[in-house]
Amino acid sequence: MTSPLPHAASSAASAAATAPLRIAVPNKGSLSEPAAQLLREAGYATRREGRELVLADPENGAEFFFLRPRDIAVYVGSGTLDVGITGRDLLLDSRAEAEEVMQLGFGASTFRFAGPASQVAGGLDVAGLQGQRVATSYPGLVADHLAAAGVSASVVRLDGAVETAVQLGVADAIADVVETGSTLRSAGLAVFGEPILRSEAVVITRRSIEAGGGPVRPAGLDVLLRRIQGVLVARQYVMVDYDVPREHLDAACALTPGLESPTVAPLADPAWAAVRAMVPRATTNRVMDELYDLGARAILVTTIHACRL
Numbered sequence: 001m002t003s004p005l006p007h008a009a010s011s012a013a014s015a016a017a018t019a020p021l022r023i024a025v026p027n028k029g030s031l032s033e034p035a036a037q038l039l040r041e042a043g044y045a046t047r048r049e050g051r052e053l054v055l056a057d058p059e060n061g062a063e064f065f066f067l068r069p070r071d072i073a074v075y076v077g078s079g080t081l082d083v084g085i086t087g088r089d090l091l092l093d094s095r096a097e098a099e100e101v102m103q104l105g106f107g108a109s110t111f112r113f114a115g116p117a118s119q120v121a122g123g124l125d126v127a128g129l130q131g132q133r134v135a136t137s138y139p140g141l142v143a144d145h146l147a148a149a150g151v152s153a154s155v156v157r158l159d160g161a162v163e164t165a166v167q168l169g170v171a172d173a174i175a176d177v178v179e180t181g182s183t184l185r186s187a188g189l190a191v192f193g194e195p196i197l198r199s200e201a202v203v204i205t206r207r208s209i210e211a212g213g214g215p216v217r218p219a220g221l222d223v224l225l226r227r228i229q230g231v232l233v234a235r236q237y238v239m240v241d242y243d244v245p246r247e248h249l250d251a252a253c254a255l256t257p258g259l260e261s262p263t264v265a266p267l268a269d270p271a272w273a274a275v276r277a278m279v280p281r282a283t284t285n286r287v288m289d290e291l292y293d294l295g296a297r298a299i300l301v302t303t304i305h306a307c308r309l
Protein backbone atom coordinates (compact mmCIF):
# COMPACT_ATOMS: atom_id res chain seq x y z
CA MET A 1 0.00 0.00 0.00
CA THR A 2 1.35 3.43 -0.93
CA SER A 3 1.36 6.21 1.62
CA PRO A 4 -0.90 9.18 0.84
CA LEU A 5 0.71 12.19 -0.83
CA PRO A 6 1.49 14.98 1.61
CA HIS A 7 -0.65 18.10 1.28
CA ALA A 8 0.96 20.96 -0.60
CA ALA A 9 2.68 23.16 1.97
CA SER A 10 0.77 26.38 2.61
CA SER A 11 2.76 29.61 2.62
CA ALA A 12 2.33 29.86 6.42
CA ALA A 13 3.44 26.25 6.91
CA SER A 14 6.46 26.66 4.65
CA ALA A 15 7.41 29.81 6.57
CA ALA A 16 7.20 27.75 9.76
CA ALA A 17 9.63 25.24 8.25
CA THR A 18 12.36 27.86 7.69
CA ALA A 19 14.01 30.23 10.19
CA PRO A 20 11.35 32.11 12.18
CA LEU A 21 10.48 35.68 11.24
CA ARG A 22 11.90 37.83 14.05
CA ILE A 23 9.34 40.48 14.96
CA ALA A 24 9.90 43.45 17.32
CA VAL A 25 6.81 44.48 19.30
CA PRO A 26 6.38 47.40 21.77
CA ASN A 27 6.66 46.12 25.35
CA LYS A 28 5.14 49.24 27.02
CA GLY A 29 3.43 52.53 26.27
CA SER A 30 0.59 53.62 24.00
CA LEU A 31 1.39 51.17 21.19
CA SER A 32 1.85 48.03 23.27
CA GLU A 33 -1.74 46.87 23.86
CA PRO A 34 -3.15 47.70 20.39
CA ALA A 35 -0.15 45.96 18.76
CA ALA A 36 -0.72 42.84 20.88
CA GLN A 37 -4.43 42.89 20.02
CA LEU A 38 -3.67 43.18 16.28
CA LEU A 39 -1.25 40.23 16.36
CA ARG A 40 -3.71 38.16 18.39
CA GLU A 41 -6.45 38.80 15.82
CA ALA A 42 -3.97 37.91 13.06
CA GLY A 43 -3.62 34.46 14.63
CA TYR A 44 -0.23 34.82 16.34
CA ALA A 45 0.65 33.76 19.87
CA THR A 46 0.67 36.54 22.47
CA ARG A 47 2.39 36.60 25.83
CA ARG A 48 0.29 35.56 28.82
CA GLU A 49 1.90 37.68 31.48
CA GLY A 50 3.48 40.99 30.57
CA ARG A 51 7.07 40.24 31.55
CA GLU A 52 8.23 37.82 28.86
CA LEU A 53 10.86 39.47 26.68
CA VAL A 54 10.92 36.83 23.94
CA LEU A 55 8.08 34.60 22.75
CA ALA A 56 8.52 31.78 20.24
CA ASP A 57 5.54 31.01 18.00
CA PRO A 58 6.80 28.02 15.96
CA GLU A 59 3.35 27.15 14.57
CA ASN A 60 3.31 30.48 12.76
CA GLY A 61 7.02 30.62 11.93
CA ALA A 62 7.49 33.68 14.14
CA GLU A 63 9.49 34.82 17.16
CA PHE A 64 8.46 37.98 19.04
CA PHE A 65 10.85 40.32 20.86
CA PHE A 66 9.23 42.79 23.28
CA LEU A 67 11.25 46.00 23.19
CA ARG A 68 10.93 49.71 23.92
CA PRO A 69 9.14 51.30 20.95
CA ARG A 70 11.99 53.83 20.64
CA ASP A 71 14.55 51.05 20.16
CA ILE A 72 12.60 48.99 17.62
CA ALA A 73 13.74 50.90 14.51
CA VAL A 74 17.37 50.50 15.63
CA TYR A 75 17.09 46.69 15.82
CA VAL A 76 15.26 46.47 12.50
CA GLY A 77 17.49 49.00 10.73
CA SER A 78 20.62 47.10 11.74
CA GLY A 79 19.13 43.83 10.46
CA THR A 80 19.19 42.22 13.92
CA LEU A 81 15.41 41.74 13.72
CA ASP A 82 13.41 41.32 10.50
CA VAL A 83 10.35 43.46 11.10
CA GLY A 84 8.87 45.69 13.79
CA ILE A 85 5.85 47.63 14.95
CA THR A 86 6.60 51.18 16.09
CA GLY A 87 5.48 54.79 15.61
CA ARG A 88 6.33 56.74 12.44
CA ASP A 89 7.67 59.56 14.67
CA LEU A 90 9.98 57.16 16.52
CA LEU A 91 11.18 55.65 13.22
CA LEU A 92 12.10 59.06 11.78
CA ASP A 93 13.63 60.27 15.03
CA SER A 94 15.92 57.21 15.16
CA ARG A 95 17.36 57.89 11.65
CA ALA A 96 17.72 54.09 11.42
CA GLU A 97 18.04 52.32 8.05
CA ALA A 98 14.45 51.12 8.29
CA GLU A 99 11.32 52.04 6.37
CA GLU A 100 7.58 51.93 6.73
CA VAL A 101 5.79 49.13 4.83
CA MET A 102 2.27 49.29 6.31
CA GLN A 103 0.16 51.79 8.28
CA LEU A 104 -1.75 50.27 11.18
CA GLY A 105 -4.42 52.88 12.01
CA PHE A 106 -3.76 53.11 15.78
CA GLY A 107 -1.39 55.16 17.96
CA ALA A 108 -2.33 58.29 16.01
CA SER A 109 -0.74 61.54 17.20
CA THR A 110 0.53 64.83 15.87
CA PHE A 111 4.01 66.13 16.57
CA ARG A 112 4.00 69.89 17.14
CA PHE A 113 5.85 72.91 18.42
CA ALA A 114 4.34 74.64 21.45
CA GLY A 115 5.25 77.75 23.41
CA PRO A 116 3.81 79.97 26.17
CA ALA A 117 0.16 80.66 25.24
CA SER A 118 0.65 84.45 25.50
CA GLN A 119 3.59 84.38 23.04
CA VAL A 120 1.67 82.14 20.65
CA ALA A 121 -1.28 84.58 20.79
CA GLY A 122 1.26 87.31 20.00
CA GLY A 123 2.25 85.55 16.76
CA LEU A 124 5.15 83.24 17.72
CA ASP A 125 6.12 81.17 14.68
CA VAL A 126 8.86 78.71 13.72
CA ALA A 127 11.16 81.51 12.47
CA GLY A 128 10.88 82.99 15.99
CA LEU A 129 12.77 79.95 17.34
CA GLN A 130 16.03 81.31 15.86
CA GLY A 131 18.62 81.26 18.66
CA GLN A 132 16.11 79.78 21.14
CA ARG A 133 16.12 76.51 23.13
CA VAL A 134 13.61 73.81 22.14
CA ALA A 135 13.01 70.88 24.55
CA THR A 136 11.93 67.52 23.14
CA SER A 137 12.16 63.73 23.49
CA TYR A 138 12.53 63.52 19.70
CA PRO A 139 15.79 65.42 19.02
CA GLY A 140 16.47 63.88 15.60
CA LEU A 141 13.03 64.75 14.28
CA VAL A 142 13.20 68.32 15.62
CA ALA A 143 16.77 68.97 14.40
CA ASP A 144 15.84 67.76 10.89
CA HIS A 145 12.73 69.93 10.83
CA LEU A 146 14.52 73.05 12.06
CA ALA A 147 17.33 72.51 9.54
CA ALA A 148 14.78 72.17 6.70
CA ALA A 149 13.14 75.41 7.88
CA GLY A 150 16.52 77.16 7.97
CA VAL A 151 16.20 77.92 11.67
CA SER A 152 19.18 77.59 13.99
CA ALA A 153 18.06 76.69 17.51
CA SER A 154 19.49 74.51 20.26
CA VAL A 155 17.66 71.25 20.95
CA VAL A 156 17.39 70.22 24.61
CA ARG A 157 16.83 66.46 24.88
CA LEU A 158 14.52 65.33 27.69
CA ASP A 159 13.04 61.90 28.42
CA GLY A 160 9.44 62.98 29.12
CA ALA A 161 7.21 65.55 30.83
CA VAL A 162 8.64 67.95 28.26
CA GLU A 163 5.84 70.49 28.81
CA THR A 164 7.32 71.44 32.20
CA ALA A 165 10.64 72.52 30.65
CA VAL A 166 9.36 75.98 29.70
CA GLN A 167 7.95 76.68 33.16
CA LEU A 168 11.24 75.61 34.75
CA GLY A 169 13.27 77.82 32.40
CA VAL A 170 15.16 74.95 30.70
CA ALA A 171 13.71 75.81 27.29
CA ASP A 172 11.86 78.61 25.48
CA ALA A 173 9.59 76.26 23.53
CA ILE A 174 8.93 72.54 23.17
CA ALA A 175 8.19 70.02 20.43
CA ASP A 176 6.15 67.01 21.53
CA VAL A 177 3.47 64.46 20.79
CA VAL A 178 0.00 65.99 21.02
CA GLU A 179 -3.01 63.72 21.23
CA THR A 180 -5.89 65.58 22.94
CA GLY A 181 -3.87 68.73 23.78
CA SER A 182 -4.86 68.65 27.46
CA THR A 183 -1.28 68.27 28.75
CA LEU A 184 -0.22 71.38 26.82
CA ARG A 185 -3.17 73.42 28.09
CA SER A 186 -2.56 72.53 31.70
CA ALA A 187 1.06 73.67 31.32
CA GLY A 188 -0.07 77.05 29.90
CA LEU A 189 1.29 76.23 26.44
CA ALA A 190 -0.26 76.41 22.97
CA VAL A 191 0.77 74.93 19.62
CA PHE A 192 2.18 77.07 16.84
CA GLY A 193 3.36 76.51 13.26
CA GLU A 194 2.28 73.71 10.96
CA PRO A 195 2.30 70.16 12.41
CA ILE A 196 5.83 68.74 12.16
CA LEU A 197 4.48 65.24 11.56
CA ARG A 198 1.29 63.19 11.67
CA SER A 199 2.17 59.84 13.16
CA GLU A 200 0.56 56.45 13.69
CA ALA A 201 1.77 52.92 14.36
CA VAL A 202 3.47 51.36 11.35
CA VAL A 203 5.15 48.10 10.34
CA ILE A 204 8.80 48.63 9.45
CA THR A 205 11.47 46.54 7.72
CA ARG A 206 15.09 47.18 6.89
CA ARG A 207 15.40 49.86 4.19
CA SER A 208 15.17 48.73 0.54
CA ILE A 209 13.82 45.26 1.29
CA GLU A 210 10.62 46.37 -0.44
CA ALA A 211 12.49 47.46 -3.57
CA GLY A 212 14.04 44.00 -3.72
CA GLY A 213 17.49 45.48 -4.39
CA GLY A 214 18.97 45.41 -0.89
CA PRO A 215 18.86 42.84 1.89
CA VAL A 216 17.04 39.55 1.24
CA ARG A 217 13.32 39.73 1.95
CA PRO A 218 12.81 37.53 5.03
CA ALA A 219 10.67 34.40 4.66
CA GLY A 220 7.30 34.87 6.30
CA LEU A 221 7.17 38.65 5.86
CA ASP A 222 4.50 38.45 3.16
CA VAL A 223 2.38 36.13 5.32
CA LEU A 224 2.62 38.54 8.28
CA LEU A 225 1.67 41.54 6.13
CA ARG A 226 -1.25 39.69 4.51
CA ARG A 227 -2.56 38.58 7.90
CA ILE A 228 -2.34 42.08 9.35
CA GLN A 229 -3.97 43.53 6.24
CA GLY A 230 -6.79 41.00 6.69
CA VAL A 231 -7.43 42.19 10.25
CA LEU A 232 -7.34 45.87 9.25
CA VAL A 233 -9.78 45.35 6.39
CA ALA A 234 -12.08 43.25 8.59
CA ARG A 235 -12.09 46.14 11.10
CA GLN A 236 -12.81 48.76 8.44
CA TYR A 237 -15.62 46.97 6.57
CA VAL A 238 -18.92 45.24 7.30
CA MET A 239 -20.82 42.81 5.08
CA VAL A 240 -24.21 44.08 3.91
CA ASP A 241 -26.94 41.84 2.43
CA TYR A 242 -30.26 43.08 1.10
CA ASP A 243 -33.10 42.39 -1.33
CA VAL A 244 -33.97 45.01 -3.93
CA PRO A 245 -36.55 45.33 -6.74
CA ARG A 246 -34.74 44.64 -10.07
CA GLU A 247 -35.72 48.06 -11.43
CA HIS A 248 -33.56 49.66 -8.70
CA LEU A 249 -30.71 47.13 -8.84
CA ASP A 250 -28.26 49.39 -10.70
CA ALA A 251 -28.84 52.31 -8.31
CA ALA A 252 -28.44 49.97 -5.32
CA CYS A 253 -25.20 48.52 -6.69
CA ALA A 254 -23.88 52.05 -7.19
CA LEU A 255 -24.45 52.63 -3.47
CA THR A 256 -22.72 49.35 -2.55
CA PRO A 257 -20.03 48.78 -5.18
CA GLY A 258 -18.07 46.44 -2.89
CA LEU A 259 -14.34 45.95 -3.48
CA GLU A 260 -14.39 44.34 -6.95
CA SER A 261 -18.14 44.29 -7.60
CA PRO A 262 -21.19 43.27 -5.50
CA THR A 263 -22.55 39.70 -5.61
CA VAL A 264 -26.02 39.71 -7.22
CA ALA A 265 -28.22 36.61 -6.94
CA PRO A 266 -31.74 35.92 -8.21
CA LEU A 267 -34.65 35.49 -5.78
CA ALA A 268 -37.64 33.15 -6.25
CA ASP A 269 -39.67 36.24 -7.11
CA PRO A 270 -38.19 37.35 -10.50
CA ALA A 271 -39.01 40.99 -9.74
CA TRP A 272 -36.39 41.01 -6.93
CA ALA A 273 -32.66 40.36 -6.58
CA ALA A 274 -30.41 39.71 -3.57
CA VAL A 275 -27.19 41.72 -3.20
CA ARG A 276 -24.14 41.18 -0.98
CA ALA A 277 -21.24 43.66 -0.72
CA MET A 278 -18.53 44.88 1.66
CA VAL A 279 -19.25 48.41 2.88
CA PRO A 280 -16.92 50.76 4.83
CA ARG A 281 -17.97 50.46 8.48
CA ALA A 282 -18.11 54.25 8.97
CA THR A 283 -20.73 54.63 6.21
CA THR A 284 -22.96 51.70 7.26
CA ASN A 285 -25.99 53.62 8.53
CA ARG A 286 -25.99 56.19 5.74
CA VAL A 287 -25.82 53.39 3.14
CA MET A 288 -28.65 51.48 4.90
CA ASP A 289 -30.85 54.61 4.90
CA GLU A 290 -30.21 55.24 1.22
CA LEU A 291 -30.87 51.59 0.29
CA TYR A 292 -34.12 51.66 2.25
CA ASP A 293 -35.24 54.87 0.50
CA LEU A 294 -34.52 53.14 -2.82
CA GLY A 295 -36.90 50.29 -1.91
CA ALA A 296 -34.38 47.73 -0.63
CA ARG A 297 -35.64 45.55 2.22
CA ALA A 298 -34.26 42.87 4.59
CA ILE A 299 -31.04 44.88 4.89
CA LEU A 300 -28.68 42.88 7.12
CA VAL A 301 -25.27 43.95 8.40
CA THR A 302 -22.72 41.42 9.68
CA THR A 303 -19.21 41.72 11.08
CA ILE A 304 -16.25 40.36 9.12
CA HIS A 305 -13.85 38.49 11.41
CA ALA A 306 -10.95 38.04 9.01
CA CYS A 307 -10.29 38.17 5.28
CA ARG A 308 -7.67 37.78 2.56
CA LEU A 309 -8.24 40.11 -0.35
Ligand SMILES: Nc1ncnc2c1ncn2[C@@H]1O[C@H](COP(=O)(O)OP(=O)(O)OP(=O)(O)O)[C@@H](O)[C@H]1O
Pocket residue numbers: 028029030031069070086087088089090107108109160177178179199200201
Ligand atom coordinates in the same frame (compact mmCIF):
# COMPACT_ATOMS: atom_id res chain seq x y z
N1 LIG B 1 -0.79 60.40 24.10
C1 LIG B 1 0.32 59.90 23.61
N2 LIG B 1 1.48 60.09 24.25
C2 LIG B 1 2.62 59.59 23.77
N3 LIG B 1 2.73 58.89 22.65
C3 LIG B 1 1.61 58.68 21.96
C4 LIG B 1 0.36 59.16 22.39
N4 LIG B 1 -0.56 58.76 21.48
C5 LIG B 1 0.11 58.08 20.53
N5 LIG B 1 1.42 58.03 20.81
C6 LIG B 1 2.45 57.38 20.01
O1 LIG B 1 3.06 56.34 20.78
C7 LIG B 1 4.47 56.28 20.46
C8 LIG B 1 5.27 56.53 21.74
O2 LIG B 1 5.17 55.43 22.51
P1 LIG B 1 6.08 55.28 23.82
O3 LIG B 1 5.72 53.96 24.40
O4 LIG B 1 7.49 55.58 23.52
O5 LIG B 1 5.59 56.50 24.68
P2 LIG B 1 4.33 56.59 25.62
O6 LIG B 1 3.15 55.91 25.00
O7 LIG B 1 4.20 58.00 25.95
O8 LIG B 1 4.77 55.71 26.87
P3 LIG B 1 5.71 56.14 28.12
O9 LIG B 1 5.64 57.64 28.25
O10 LIG B 1 5.05 55.41 29.25
O11 LIG B 1 7.06 55.64 27.82
C9 LIG B 1 4.73 57.36 19.43
O12 LIG B 1 4.67 56.79 18.15
C10 LIG B 1 3.57 58.31 19.64
O13 LIG B 1 3.24 59.06 18.48
Ligand SMILES: O=P(O)(O)OC[C@H]1O[C@H](OP(=O)(O)OP(=O)(O)O)[C@H](O)[C@@H]1O
Pocket residue numbers: 159160161162163176177178179180181182183184
Ligand atom coordinates in the same frame (compact mmCIF):
# COMPACT_ATOMS: atom_id res chain seq x y z
O1 LIG C 1 -2.27 65.71 24.03
P1 LIG C 1 -2.40 64.77 25.22
O2 LIG C 1 -3.61 63.89 25.09
O3 LIG C 1 -2.35 65.49 26.50
O4 LIG C 1 -1.20 63.72 25.14
C1 LIG C 1 0.12 64.13 24.92
C2 LIG C 1 0.97 63.89 26.11
O5 LIG C 1 1.05 62.48 26.35
C3 LIG C 1 2.42 62.08 26.36
O6 LIG C 1 2.94 62.14 27.64
P2 LIG C 1 2.99 60.87 28.62
O7 LIG C 1 1.74 60.79 29.43
O8 LIG C 1 3.34 59.68 27.83
O9 LIG C 1 4.15 61.26 29.58
P3 LIG C 1 5.70 61.46 29.22
O10 LIG C 1 5.82 62.86 28.69
O11 LIG C 1 6.42 61.31 30.50
O12 LIG C 1 6.06 60.44 28.20
C4 LIG C 1 3.08 63.12 25.47
O13 LIG C 1 4.48 63.19 25.71
C5 LIG C 1 2.38 64.38 25.83
O14 LIG C 1 2.91 64.93 27.00
Ligand SMILES: [Mg+2]
Pocket residue numbers: 160
Ligand atom coordinates in the same frame (compact mmCIF):
# COMPACT_ATOMS: atom_id res chain seq x y z
MG1 LIG D 1 5.17 59.25 27.05
